[in-house]
Amino acid sequence: MGMTMVEKILARSAGLEKVVPGDLVTVNVETAVVIDQNFMHNRMREPKKVFDPDKIVIMLDHIAPADSPMRASMHKAARRFADKHGITKFHDINNGLGICHQLVADFGYAIPGTLLACVDSHTCSAGAFNCAARGIGHPEMSYVCATGQTWFPVCETIRYELTGELAPLLNSKDIILQIANDYGEHAMHNVEFVGNGVTRMSMNARRTLATMCAEISAEFAVFEADERCQAHIRERNPGIEFEAQFADPDAVYAAERTVDLAEIEPLVAYPDTVVQNAHPVSEATQDHIDQAFIGSCANGTLDDFEIAARVVKGKKIASGTRFIVTPGSQAIFLEAIRLGYVETLMEAGAVVTNSTCGACCGYSNGILAPGEKCVTASTRNFKGRMGSPEAEIYLASPATVAASAIRGMLTDPRELI
Amino acid sequence: MRINGKTWKFGDHINTDLILPGPVMLLPFDEQPKYAFQANRPGWADEVAEGDVIVGGHNFGTGSGRPAARSLRELGITCIIAESINGLFFRNCANYGVFALECPGISKFIEEGDEIEVEFGQFTVRNKRTGEILQGTHFPDMIMEVMAAGGIYPMMERKGLLAEPNPETA
Incomplete structure (x- = not known):
């Protein structure tokens, strides 16, 4: 019995040959994304020492620039945290400002075949890059920053094959609303997107779809790393080596569904x-x-x-x-x-x-x-x-x-x- | 591990914005829990008591990574049982020391106010009014240990992993 994309990434990140749904795995986090919200009211308790300052990226995004003394203090605390722990990948107001998931994409921080963690629910956005990425909440981010590890239950996967092409003016938002209408929530399930419909999609379009998988309560939402995806990552990380993960031909899914993009109309x-x-x-x-x-x-x-x-x-x-x-x-x-x-x-x-x-x-x-x-x-x-x-x-x-x-x-x- | 409590029932797709609304985050941390469900169930936060249990429908806790589970724990909620639970919310429950259990059929099994006993060795829910027992979905021991420890911060404290909190952002 083969593994799905998500299962392979989790197995790799856990140093295991194989995982199956029902397992609980302790995994190594390749990229930890810390954001301004972590510092608000000390939601993410500061670790004495971080596991690896080069694997932590800090981004001020939810309210940047600050709107109040409280949020200004939150940004100040983020700067202090970066200084104290020697974290150099820091997107401040005056340096590469942006929304964290957008920056993860634009700076190539999500590496195919690896694991990325952040407090925020829309972290699944980086699934567009064949990265098992997800929001884990503030306390767990504290643990990740301290140890570089976290845990995941291995959930069953639902495979979506996208065929055809969206009509002009339509967006991945329309795709997710169609999927949410047809199939409802996906709590405690991973989703994978494959098919020629995906191949034609821009990285932005894939990322919109991956991001919105938070709204169907998916655990992980992952795409294949095709040539377009791999080129995106190599362009931003010269000389990088990575191992993109594809589903085994005999992977077992909770469901396999086909979505014809040509049939979707604008939805609200x-x-x-x-x-x-x-x-x-x-x-x-x-x-x-x-x-x-x-x-x-x-x-x-x-x-x-x-x-x-x-x-x-x-x-x-x-x-x-x-x-x-x-x-x-x-x-x-x-x-x-x-x-x-x-x-x-x-x-x-x-x-x-x-x-x-x-x-x-x-x-x-x-x-x-x-x-x-x-x-x-x-x-x-x-x-x-x-x-x-x-x-x-x-x-x-x-x-x-x-x-x-x-x-x-x-x-x-x-x-x- | 057994938890006994009085139930409060909620419907499907209860989201984290309902539990911890965005504008409330500007208030001091200690004041935020009392705004839970003010938009869909005003007054609830004043009625809930220590040891109470929430029974939810499908997709409970959908939404953001914000500390919504913490708000419910601060109000006294020790356990959340739902038809299905958003994975991020489930993690936050564990990490803030709230017992959480997926239990298909729970919505029809319980009427609001019923006293229940949840048994976390077998993952069963017993309705004390009817005497009936419903099977929930198992999860690994490690998650239970985090819940029972009161969340991940007490565990990290014990291991000496945490620095002193920054007073400027308390």
Whole structure:
């Protein structure tokens, strides 16, 4: 009996020949990502000594720059932690700023065939790079920083073969909403994505899909490291050697499912829950939308800027609707300026903000008031997520959000282009 | 290991934003737990007592890595049983010393307020009102040891792995 991709990475990281579902494995962490949130209220207790300063990366992202003395102290503590423990890979406000999962991708920190850990739930994002990556919470990050190890139950895997190609203007967000509608939550299961539909996807598109697997409660979400993926990693880590892991031909899965991307249409998840809560945008409510947001670790990429700019080019956003766009990193922001996307968005009436988690987690740059409705291309639509618990959050793709900003109501982007 | 307690029932897809809302994180750490479920069940945090147990539906704890399990433990919750539990939330439960158990069928097995006994050797739940027993899903001893130790920080303290907390970010 062979192993799935996730099983092979876990076995390798545990120094074992083989693992099977039901095992509990102690694994070595190749990359530990520490973020500003770890230092808030000492949620991650500081270890006396870190296991290896070269395997720890620190990123200030959730509220960067700081919005309050409390969060300023949190950033100060992160700088002190870096200095004290000799951690040099440090993304501060003035140095490679961005959302941690975006930076992990853009700097090539996620190495195929290895394990990456961070407090944050969307760490599964790095699964796009054949990396078993996941959020583990604050106390566990303390343990990882101290010992370089953690534990995982080996869960069964569900294999998704993606075939065909998405229609123009659609996004991996539409794929995950379709999967969440058809198959519900995936708690205590890994997911793997393979197939010619994946081969055609950009690394950004794969990462959006991997990131959103947090919303179906997957344990690990992993892609194969094809040529495109391997080139991405080699470009950012000259001379690196790694062992990408592919599933064995006789790997055993809890389920094997095929998703035809060509059949997916623009979807929007209605407020409060991502799972089994999406509707075709073409049939959605026509209520007024107060705010449209594009950003977060799921949709703050250059691809997302390009598509948003394409949808709004030469148009104006609806009066009474705010349109906020937040880049995934400072580098993406700069490139979006150079390519004219920022100008197009701002001419349409959008506000383009600094790179931070911002409105997605209700920390800054677009908080909702009671009774307001927001359509967002970010990660989740939970009650109270973006401000008041009496606001309503609709979750959709960047093109759908941009089109909805123009019309001031949920709009299928294909009606505008 | 046996846990006895009075149950509070919740539905499917209970997420971490409901347990620990984002805006609440600006408050001092000690004040954050009392805002648990204020959006979907106002007043609950005042009623829950030490030793109570939560019974949830599918996908309990979906959402972020924030210390939502800590909030529930601070309010007195010692055990969470649900149809299914998000893996990150399950880790946080263990690491903050909250017993957590996946137990398919639990939603229909329990009515709110029922007293139950959870037996963590066999991973069974006994409804003291009906006398019926339901089988939960086994997990390895090591996870149980972390839960029983009160979480990972007490274990790290014992091993001398932790530095003094930074007073500026307390």
